[in-house]
Amino acid sequence: MSDATVRLTTAQAIIRYLDAQFIEIEGVRQRVCGGGFGIFGHGNVTCLGEALYDHRETLPLYRGQNEQGMGFAAAAYAKYHLRRRFMFCTASAGPGTANLLTASALAHANRLPMLMLCGDTFLTRLPDPVLQQLEHFGNPAMGLNDGFQAVTRYWDRITHPAQVIQSLPAALATMLDPAECGPAFLALPQDVQGWAYDYPVEFFAERTHRIRRVTPDADEIAEAAALLKTAQRPIIIAGGGVQYSGAVAELTAFAEAHQIPVVETIAGRANLRFDHPLNIGPVGVTGSDSANAVAEAADVVLSVGSRLQDFTTGSWTAFARDARFISLNAARHDAGKHMSLPVVGDAKRGLEHLAAAMGDYRAPESWTTFAQDERMKWNAYVAENVRPGNRPNSYAQAIGVVNALCDPRDRVVTAAGGLPAEVTANWRTLDIGTVDVEFGFSCMGYEIAGGWGARIAQSEGEPEADTIVFVGDGSYLLMNSDIYSSVLTRKKLIVLVLDNGGFAVINKLQNNTGNESFNNLLSDAPTIPEALPVDFVAHAASMGAHATYAENADELAEAFKAAKAADRTSVIVMNVDAYEGWTTQGHAWWEVGTPHVSDHESVREKHAEIEATRTRQRRGV
Secondary structure (H helix, E strand, C coil): CCCCEEEEEHHHHHHHHHHCEEEEECCEEEECEEEEEECCCCCCCCCHHHHHHCCCCCCCEEECCCHHHHHHHHHHHHHHCCCCCEEEEEECCCHHHHCCHHHHHHHHHCCCCEEEEEEECCCCCCCCCCCCCCCCCCCCCCCHHHHHHHHCCEEEECCCHHHHHHHHHHHHHHHCCCCCCCEEEEEEEHHHHHCEEEEEHHHHCCEEECCCCCCCCHHHHHHHHHHHCCCCCEEEEECHHHHHCCCHHHHHHHHHHHCCCEEECCCCCCCCCCCCCCEEEECCCCCCHHHHHHHHHCCEEEEECCCCCHHHHCCCCCCCCCCEEEEEECCHHHHCHHHCEEEECCHHHHHHHHHHHHCCCCCCHHHHHHHHHHHHHHHHHHHHHCCCCCCCCCHHHHHHHHHHHCCCCCEEEECCCCHHHHHHHHCCCCCCCCEEECCCCCCCCHHHHHHHHHHHHHHHHCCCCCEEEEEEHHHHHHCCCHHHHHHHCCCCCEEEEEECCECHHHHHHHHHCCCCCCCCEHHHCCCCCCCCCCCHHHHHHHCCCEEEECCCHHHHHHHHHHHHHCCCCEEEEEECCCCCCCCCCCCCCCCCCCCCCCCCHHHHHHHHHHHHHHHHCCCCC
């Protein structure tokens, strides 16, 4: 080992280290950090900004409009790259960093790598209190950045330049670990960023990383195979972990060899093409009648790469109470959920080993045929549900129009409100890994910012494909400024703004629990004397996008064709019905808190109705 050193500031060392880290993906070596998103302020511009300037060619810095949007974009970038590459976000001390909290929570819930390099108050405390500092009189060491400990997988405050020698590799290892993956946060006091240290030259030597693949324990594989071979009505739940592991081919081969029906989670929505004969559809609360029918009847369930959240399990009512679960997952915490028989390990290797242990087992033909018949019924329902003119303008109709005209490798992005359910139920997957329905944190505002991040990633590998964003008027109003970001950076998006006059899906939940419409739709907000429509077309055009209004599905189709041909971001606006436009089938039960007592008879009746269905809820942890 060489004793050679190089004198650098803390900030310079961080950026030089990131610049030297590579990853090998399918035989191709590339930087593991694709660059970053940054908004400068007094907490990061003078030192971190100086360091980033010298690496601007290899670590491109995208200037966001809002730190929360930057975090969403970084999360979408990581999703596109299947957690094998990440972006950093840098924000100033104070409100800039505070704006990243929601995005960090989204990355944490979805197990996505994102590195946050955020300014902090001075370690010496000599100028305290500084601008934007939160003072805690009984704990002067605590500040805003400590709040990120709840929403990160790795957190550190750098109080000496030498600490980055340990902290940076640890943060990187966390972000690339399939079991522990999530956001990493480094609090960087403003003075420490500029302090110099004699770093070992070897710390900055180029290093190539590879994602660890853990082979499951042989006894767990044997026990899982023995149980699965007893099944008369087996199913496979295909989660997002299938794609993160690169296990789509293994999942498909396993299902085909043993003729086991496959249902998809929201995160695993594009594990199989929609027309694969064993793809029975999306499962759960925002699922399909077909997948939920086989889930309800299944006796053994093999869950692969899913954390089994409540929208997948119908708050644990979507499956028979005596169904046996096998959970193949890289994370031990997920593998053991709800008394599953755990198989802890990589999905790709786990399926290979499980296949070898299954022998010539095949699910009974009658069961597979039943599942496929149910899928045919669901296909017929979706075809009618998306048909233009079958009712007032709806989400489903817009989804159907775009689905029929898009290219197979176009990427679809949506997040909060009613659109995740509508896209999950009605989108017919044309190719593997082309759907990003952000529902781990169900975060309003992700749609356009996430679309921008996805487009940056897509431009690196599939520049000819488009990124298509579905967003409601509520989410658009919350965060839309990355339309401008996409125009400035020439990362073209096609944005569908579907306006239903407020938070219509929560109004639907309100009504479905016996409550009157109140404070969700603009027309029902008591403090709004008159609901004034927003001119979304003019607003989007003011940020440099092509923008147009579509009166109906036919006009939407023409506008989408024009957007495909355009050279920059296009925004298409269409009004949809807040009451009659919903997909009415495909839903599993979902537990929501309802009043046990109420002066309103309709609320009492709905509470009793909801509680009566609780008898099917599985017990367990």
